[in-house]
Amino acid sequence: MDPDMGSAARAEALSPQTNSRPLRAWQQAALAQYEEQSPKDFLVTATPGAGKTTFALTLAARLLARREVARVVVVCPTDHLRMQWADAADAMGIILDPGLTNAVGPVRAGTQGYVTTYAQVAGKPMLHAARATAVKSLVILDEVHHAGDGLSWGEAVEEAYSFAARRLCLTGTPFRTKPDERIPFVRYEEDTFEGDDGERGVGLVSRADYTYGYKEALADSVVRPVVFAAYTGTSRWRNSAGEVVAASLSDAGTKSVEMQAWRTALDPKGQWVPHVIAAMDDRITHLREDGGMPDAAGLILASDQDDARAYAKIVRRVTGKAAELILSDDPKASKKIERFATGSARIAVCVRMISEGVDVPRAAVLAWMTSYRTPLFFAQAVGRVVRSRAVHESATVFLPAVRPLLSLAASMEEERNHVMPPPKTVQGDELDLEPLPPKEKDEEGLKQWEALEADARFAHILHSGTAHTGEGSGPTVVVDAEDEEFLGIPGLLTPAQTAELLSKRDDELRLRIAASHRTDGDDVMLVEDHPDEDDAGRSWRDAAELRREINRLVNRVAARTSQPQAVVHTQLRQSVPGPPSASASVDVLRARRERLRTML
Secondary structure, eight states, X not given: OOTTSOHHHHHHHTOOTTOOSOOOHHHHHHHHHHHHHOOSEEEEEEOTTSOHHHHHHHHHHHHHHTTSOSEEEXXXXXXXXXXXXXXXXXXXXXXXXXXXXXXXXXXXXTOSEEEEEHHHHHHOHHHHXXXXXXXXXXXXXXXXXGGGSSHHHHHHHHHHHTTOSEEEEEESSOOEEOTTOOOTTOOEEEEEEEOTTSOEEEEEEXXXXXXXXXXXXXXXXXXXXXEEEEEEOEEEEEOTTSOEEEEETTBOOSHHXXXXXXXXXXXXXXXXXXXXXXXXXXXXXXXXXXXSOTTOEEEEEESSHHHHHHHHHHHHHHHSSOOEEEOTTOTTHHHHHHHHHHSOOSEEEESSTTSSSOOOTTEEEEEEESOOOOHHHHHHHHGGGOBOSSTTOOEEEEEEOOHHHHHHHHTTTSOOOSOOOOOSOEETTEEOOOOOOOOOBOTTOOBOOEEEEEOOEEEEEEETTEEEOSSSOOOOOOOOGGGGGXXXXXXXXXXXXXXXXXXXXXXXXXXXXXXHTXXXXXXXOOOOOOTTOOGGGSOHHHHHHHHHHHHHHHHHHHHHHTOOHHHHHHHHHHHSOSSOXXXXXXHHHHHHHHHHHHHO
């Protein structure tokens, strides 16, 4: 190889013929760096969706072709990812066995290696050590931070692969470990940091050999720009003392009250969840019809399986379309993910199954209906909707307007130099991702905390360092100036126009939710209103009661804002166009009532 050849040219010259897609610039640069150093250990940190799998398999193909290794072993977090890795390898001419179990000793003939999970390695580390040392092997540790999910997994990985010829570590999310906890084969430096409680501490910071961040990926059009649409609302619950408490998601006061308001908003019996699902469905429709993504889809993340099942029913009721329900204990979960990834369904509801590594390129909308709030999980989950396929595609994340999530959203593009803490513990194959406090129970096991109701209303979208409310004014969320060009939806709509659209759609969404609730028994099919139907087909008593309620609400708004009632009526007519209340339809009256409620 010509020593004067540039790094990118050398990488291109070494590119295997089996890779039909041209390598991205960062992949070429990382491969060139690897070729120059020929290291035993190499850590790559690349933003979700950047193409870590392609990079790793291209490197594997080169090492196999040069006979520097004779076997490839991939270790990944979940069973579904085993199949994904095997399929990707097969497309590049590398045969990896995704079904090799701990009950089988040697690697099957006719393969060039296998794909396993961290849990399997922890089950029989010596078996995997024997496989990795029987011949010269390249071990690819996918999402290597999982090797820090407790001493057992870290010790097993170290025991199994300490004597492997080559090790490639991959992660899409930076991480930090405690001083007494090290992830095998990762280089560390001591670092001081400030914790959530404001106290400074000393920890170990991972140092990647090659880093490709979200900003670089966005500039290269490798990932989609993402905009965060925050929804607030008033939550009401009964505490353990039997008192009814009400608080706004975006102005709850203390951290404890905010957490309870958040928990209440996520309750399937309230109105926050169906309202945001309707907004999400609208966004999917917009992307399909006007955004150049005819197959656009959305993901809903739930805290647990009970909520996931309830949310799936709400999706069916609100949208009229069945959701794909993907649960970790479902033996058909991997097939459902594959069906959703390649199909035309609009929405999938899941708990943790699509939080990391799963490739669903058509998913461009995410609804955060979970209590998880760690930076690690947030980055992983948002990473599921930022994988770019075309230049003008964009991603939208709907989330509760609570401080922990808004802080994560505002700092997503910030370069934090590998200081995201790993999850605390491991339960089987799943991660303990800091759920909100469990429901309180008394000594006899009776539930003491009770969610009563929660409504929803659009708060703002986060773009260019500002929270756009759609009303021309309002509070702002400040983002560093260097991040401004990396947030938002390019192309069809400006941030202000997007915020205005979401704000104006709120009234229509409330009507849609009210219509969806008019069902019989367990039937969850959507019951649509007929917008052309006037009061003649409805009870005149309904219209009369709505007019009286509107007048009462106008009086309250006027008293609160110190405006004449006539001015409030005029503003109401502008917000919800139509004839005067005396001759307005029931639909218009209901929309005006809901608009007035948002003004209180």
